[in-house]
Amino acid sequence: MSDFPAVRGQLLRGESLAPFTWFRVGGPADALFLPADTDDLAQFLAALPNDVPVLPIGVGSNLIVRDGGVPGVTIRLAGRQFAQIEPLDGARIKAGAGVLDSMVAKGAAKAGIAGLEFYAGIPGTIGGALTMNAGCYGRETKDVLVEATVMTRTSEIVVIPASEFGFTYRHNALPDGLIFLNATYQGAPDDPAAITARMGEITSKREASQPIREKTGGSTFKNPVDANGEKLSAWKLNDEAGMRGYRRGGAQVSELHANFLINTGEATAADIEGLGEDVRAAVKAKHGIELEWEIKRTGRP
Ligand SMILES: Cc1cc2nc3c(=O)[nH]c(=O)nc-3n(C[C@H](O)[C@H](O)[C@H](O)COP(=O)(O)OP(=O)(O)OC[C@H]3O[C@@H](n4cnc5c(N)ncnc54)[C@H](O)[C@@H]3O)c2cc1C
Known part of the structure; x- marks a missing residue:
């Protein structure tokens, strides 16, 4: 497609995706869209013809982008609105889909919310964690997720409770084509210093074995x-x-x-x-x- 809908964020044609993945390999995206915010994303998707494929990516820590590049639009949630971390009452924490898991673990620790320490060792974003049911050392995303907000391919915003994800090992059973916008997690109150110490143990173990x-x-x-x-x-x-x-x-x-x-x-x-x-x-x-x-x-x- 030669004409894409107008955007407020960045829309890059033929941009190599290699720098956007941990492997540092892969061809160009036909188009790479970095939406400014949720409205920008919604307006773009609403105007994008249905037959144009859309691929959301996080930081590409679980991704091989093949050498011939990616057809359609690759979307990366890099805007500030997707990077918010907000502790909530009742030892809950809400995070944008573009936030790194490790930042959520740190934010939770600072707010005295235990249970997300395992995120300290996973290099992806919340969007990737929801897709992969990311986990390590005996805990997975499914153990702490309350709900997530998604945008559909037709730009509707829907809240999906964790019970509807159909999580299994490194997998969710949601329909394809959803873009995660944010997630809310349930932890338990604890002393920030104790939580931080447990996170430190996880990161040291990981450095020694991976x-x-x-x-x-x-x-x-x-x-x-x-x-x-x-x-x-x-x-x-x-x-x-x-x-x-x-x-x-x-x-x-x-x-x-x-x-x-x-x-x-x-x-x-x-x-x-x-x-x-x-x-x-x-x-x-x-x-x-x-x-x-x-x-x-x-x-x-
Ligand atoms: C050194 C290293 C250690 C790792 N250790 C672990 C580990 O201990 N446990 C573990 O579970 N994983 C681990 N991983 C794998 C990886 O970090 C996780 O799978 C992570 O959740 C992927 O997140 P990402 O943001 O990099 O997603 P990407 O790799 O960019 O994408 C992965 C999938 O998520 C989808 N996706 C990403 N964002 C969105 C979004 N906003 N909306 C919809 N779909 C989206 C993509 O379409 C793709 O299907 C490790 C990876 C590395 C490189």
Whole structure:
């Protein structure tokens, strides 16, 4: 489409999405829209023809954007209105979908709200956390979410209670095409210093066990469940299949954590996705298990 609706935020044509992802790979967005606020987003979507695809992204910490780029409009909620954090009565906290999880954890700690410490170690935004049911160390988004506000593709604003998300492991069952605007969480009152100390433990554990300073997308595959219903670790399966450190082009399976893929510098998205498929094939051959991608892959090859 050559003409997009007028906006108050930024609408960038052919902008490379690589800098917008943790892997630092990927082609351009046909259009990248950074709405100024909710009204700007609503007016844009209302005027955008229905057949133009829309992809909301956060900070791309769970995303491989393919080398051919993304058709339609990619939307990133970077405006100030999407970055608010507001403690509420009753140990609740509300956060914009563009806020980093770690900032919400800090905001909650400061306000004496316990329960969101696990967000300190997840590098994504609230929009990504709601999509992925993000979690770690035994807690997930579903354990603390009260409700979220979304905008539909036709620009209606709807509040969805947590009970309607159909959350499962790293997944929600909502229809495609919703854009999260904000979320409200329920915590429990506690001493800010104690909460901050627990957050510190989480971040130190993570630094020791994950390549968090690399160009990566976090856990590549979901942890599978075997025929007896027992939970397995994807990193262990990858390791046992001999894939730790394995390379394809500029992509490598992390030496530190065998379920993380890394862009060592010059990787393409095809290198990274291909390496992921190499790992899946090796695990299938060794264990007979089909690993399922946790990382979202999007765009044209
Ligand atoms: C070093 C590292 C460590 C990680 N550790 C963990 C961990 O411990 N636990 C964990 O769960 N994850 C982890 N991850 C993965 C990742 O951080 C999470 O999945 C995170 O929730 C993704 O958020 P994001 O903002 O980066 O989303 P993106 O990667 O940008 O997008 C992910 C998905 O969310 C959708 N999305 C994003 N924003 C919106 C929105 N506003 N509305 C609708 N849809 C939206 C996108 O369309 C896409 O489908 C890790 C990643 C890295 C790089």
